[in-house]
Amino acid sequence: MNTDLTFLTNEPNQTLKDRFHVLVKDARFFDVLVGYFFASGFSAIYPALENTEKIRILVGIGTDRQMYERFTEARQERQMELLLSHAEAKQVIEEQVAQELEDSPDNQSVEQGVLKFIEWIRSGKLEIRAYPSQNIHAKVYIVTFKEDERDLGRVITGSSNLTQTGLVDNLEFNVELKNSADYRFAREKFEQLWKDGVELSEKYLQTIETRTWLSADILPYHLYLKLLYEYFKDELNRTEDIFANYLPEGFLKLEYQQQAVLNAKKILEEYGFNQ
Known part of the structure; x- marks a missing residue:
């Protein structure tokens, strides 16, 4: 496998996840500027970040489009400038975090990633901020090497957000910049945006611990x-499809009858029709 690629498309042997595992395992700093940040993305790369001294993630506030539009409409009605306040930005991110973890797969990999996420926020190794005055559309990853390395660092930019789909699943187009001038420019611009960002680390912790399945309560x-839901969710989701196709006209859809039909269908599918 070639580990010194310039273009990363998530095709075989060219995933952004694999490249991060090569670049950041011995990095001193890892700075991320993205519009979308999901736990699935962090879970995919956190093992490579164990030895990284500092991780900073700067996200846009437009990750939940419906919520963003609600704030925009409210400010238009008040005839105020269309900039989210710090409190509003935190509320947008809170809703995004809660919804994203609700929709995330219930597996050990995601859980371990989120627990590591919490641990690193508490220790100060990981910081998260949101940029409230513009909807960030950038996808920039800045890797700063340790002082004894051969160069200052690398920049990867392109189409991938910090998500499972962006790192592995989707066909993407990213480029790795190795020139020191590109690294310096990206780092300087990141520092400018970071300085104006809204601190969100504590909000992330609070949301995860009170509004998600990782809550201690x-x-x-x-x-x-x-x-019960996980066991029966397939049947619940199939109810409408089944009865829309097979229920005679004029018959009432009574809940106990629907459940009886679903149970019978499940038994026949599991054990066969020739018993």
């Missing part, structure tokens, strides 16, 4: 409900 009853 989850009761056994809630876990039981989650178990």
